[in-house]
Structures are given as C-alpha cells and as structure tokens.
Amino acid sequence: MQIIFKKIPSSAIEKEPDRFNTTYHEYAELPEALKALEPERTASDLETILRSKLYSIFVPIIHSLRANPPEHHAYPLSHEDCQLLARIAHVSLSTHDRRVSEVHDVDLELLARRITRGVPGCFDGRRQWFARMDTGSPKNGRGGVGPFTSAREVLESICTSRRAYDYLKQSSSVPGATDVLHFLPWREDISTANEFRMFVPPSGQVRAISEYSTSGKWADMPEEELGLVVRKMLECHEAFREKAKEGNLLPESGYTIDLHCSTDDMGEWVVEALEVNMFGAQNGAGSCLFNWVEDGSWQKMYGLGDDLEVRILDSNT
Numbered sequence: 001m002q003i004i005f006k007k008i009p010s011s012a013i014e015k016e017p018d019r020f021n022t023t024y025h026e027y028a029e030l031p032e033a034l035k036a037l038e039p040e041r042t043a044s045d046l047e048t049i050l051r052s053k054l055y056s057i058f059v060p061i062i063h064s065l066r067a068n069p070p071e072h073h074a075y076p077l078s079h080e081d082c083q084l085l086a087r088i089a090h091v092s093l094s095t096h097d098r099r100v101s102e103v104h105d106v107d108l109e110l111l112a113r114r115i116t117r118g119v120p121g122c123f124d125g126r127r128q129w130f131a132r133m134d135t136g137s138p139k140n141g142r143g144g145v146g147p148f149t150s151a152r153e154v155l156e157s158i159c160t161s162r163r164a165y166d167y168l169k170q171s172s173s174v175p176g177a178t179d180v181l182h183f184l185p186w187r188e189d190i191s192t193a194n195e196f197r198m199f200v201p202p203s204g205q206v207r208a209i210s211e212y213s214t215s216g217k218w219a220d221m222p223e224e225e226l227g228l229v230v231r232k233m234l235e236c237h238e239a240f241r242e243k244a245k246e247g248n249l250l251p252e253s254g255y256t257i258d259l260h261c262s263t264d265d266m267g268e269w270v271v272e273a274l275e276v277n278m279f280g281a282q283n284g285a286g287s288c289l290f291n292w293v294e295d296g297s298w299q300k301m302y303g304l305g306d307d308l309e310v311r312i313l314d315s316n317t
Contacts, residue, residue: 002307003230005223008289009317010216019294021286029293030281037201037302041282047174049278050167052251054134056180058276061243065236065273070184073119077133077179079171081111086168089159108155115151119183123150128186133158134179135167136284147186154181166284190274193217194261196310197288198237200279201254205303209233209310210288212258216315229269230310233259236271254279289313 013020027040041049056074063069077085088104116123123129128147131154132138137145141161148154158164171177195212209230211218218226237257244250258274277285281292289311291297300309 003227004307004309005226006309006311007219007314007317008311010214010313010315011317013214013313019291021288022281022292023284023286025281025293027282031293031295031298034281034293034298034302038280038282041280046283047170049251049253049280049283050135050170052253053255053276053278054180055132055182055275056134057249058244059182061240061247061249062273062275064243065239073122073183075115075118075181075183077181079176079178082168082171082177082179084111085155085159086165086172089161089165089168092159093162093165108159109152112150112152112155115154115181119151122183123148125149129154130184130186130190131157132182133164133167134182135171136163138164154183189262190260195274196233196259196261197286198233198257198259199254199290199301200237200257201301201303202252202279203303204241204250206234206237207303207305207308208290208300209308210290211312212288214313214315216313218312219314219316226310226312229261229271230308232269232271233261236273240273251276251279256285 008020027035030038059072063072084104084107088108091104126149128149130146131148132145138157138161139145140163141157141159143153143157143160145157148157158168168179171179192213193215194217197210197212198206199208199210200206221229236259240257241250256277256279258277260272260274262270264270279285281298287297287301290301292301299305
C-alpha cells in the first residue's frame, strides 16, 4: 500500500468552507454508488450507532494501550440530569453571551455539588481535569474540554456547547436514555494541532487519514518523516483493533478514530488513540479535510482503492 500525501490549500477552505468537515448529510445527497455502501439511516438507527460508540465502551481499550494508563473517573448522569442540562443549554445558547440563566443557577449548583461528592478527591480546587460526556465532548463550549478545577466549570462548558446540547437533546428525547461524565487528568502536551482522524469503514480497510485541526503545522515536514508518523498511526490502530476484536466490540457500521501524534524525550514518535466516533455520511463525525459525499473523497473514506491518502493543510497557499 502506497501512502499519498495531499495538501489542501487553506485558501480552498476559506473560499469554500462547506466542502470540508461535512456532517449529517441527508440520504438523498449521497451519490448512487455510495448509497450501495451506506443504507438510509432513521433517527433510531443513528441513536443505535451513537450508543455503540460511547466513550465508556472504548476508553478501557485505549488506556490499556498506553505505557502509563491515566487516572479515570466517571459520574453517571440520569435521564433527569440530561433533561435538566438540555433545558439549561437551550436557554444559554439562545442568548448572545451564552451565560447560564440565573433561573437555573441553583439547579446547576446542586448538580455540581452532587458530582463533586460522586468523584471524591477530584475537584479540590488545585488539580486540573479534562472532561467530556459519554456521547461527545463540549469542544465548542465556553470552557472547551478543560482544564477544569470544579464540577461547576464542567457543567457551564457543557451548557454553552452547541455540540453537547445536540447530544443532550437526543438523550432527553429517548425514554430512559442516560449519559456519563468522564474526567481525566489534564495534559498540557495534548493538542488538537497534533491530532489526526482515521476513517475506518465496515470493511476495516483504511484508505483515508486527515489532519484534524487547521493548524497547518504538518505541511512543512518532509514526506519521509510524515510517512513514519503515518505508519505509527497504522500500528496504533491495529493494536486497538486487535483489542476490540478480543472483546467483540468492533462496530459493524465502521468508525473514526482520533489519534494524537507527538515526540517523546528521545525524539521518537509516539501515537496515542484518543477516542472513537461514528462513521458515515449521515452521522455526526466530521470529515475533516475530506468530504463525505464528494466524488474522489468519499471513495477513500470508504476504503476503496489501493493507496492510503493522507490529507494535511497547507497554510502557505
């Protein structure tokens, strides 16, 4: 398998932003050839697929692949908790300043106190934490994914995140649906600028990897060095896949896996799996520098062809 690097000019994204990082396509948008590979999804189908990619399912595998597995705490959110947070998020996202409504301030504070008691030793005001929900992360919330020193900060980020609100709204609409808050020690060395998204279709044949952010930091790296990083990514994914097979956890509908690439103290490349997300044009996982329905792009994402295409952003053009 040959590795092909394709540089996407930043000017192309500025000119046609809707061509990149696409999500939630209607079935009618799919090319006929793609419809043969991806059936039409109902709302129930999408909910089932989402629930098969929950963070709590794969985080034990992801952490088992690391030399030093991190500390990990979880707090269950009841259906009523999800409904409460969805209501608060709806109000806060309806205002321009995205402040949590004073009407819900007491409710939010009571939930924050319950969480603090439920994960003893975490929120002591000194330690910093990464936080996300089982269904997704509040990346576009006021506090992002951290660092957080209090449960209240976590909840305010969730309630000001459009992304988190979409997940909460979905959970609130399904009778009995719940969620989980996950807390990991904050790592300064983790950066979206170092992340890549790998697209793994139902066949398991990887033919598409994309730079996750728009930092453009990888464009100037020699292709020989980039090739080494990509091979490390493939090795990391293969190790993950073998572990998932052992537990009969490989999603039949395919998946995307986000990988973090950095160097250790010896200058050696280290690739770590971060999370597993949905796969497919009708789902919510962004296509990054690819496009779920554009000809010449979706074929790679669905594992067609012999070459592996790696897309990186060229911020110089």
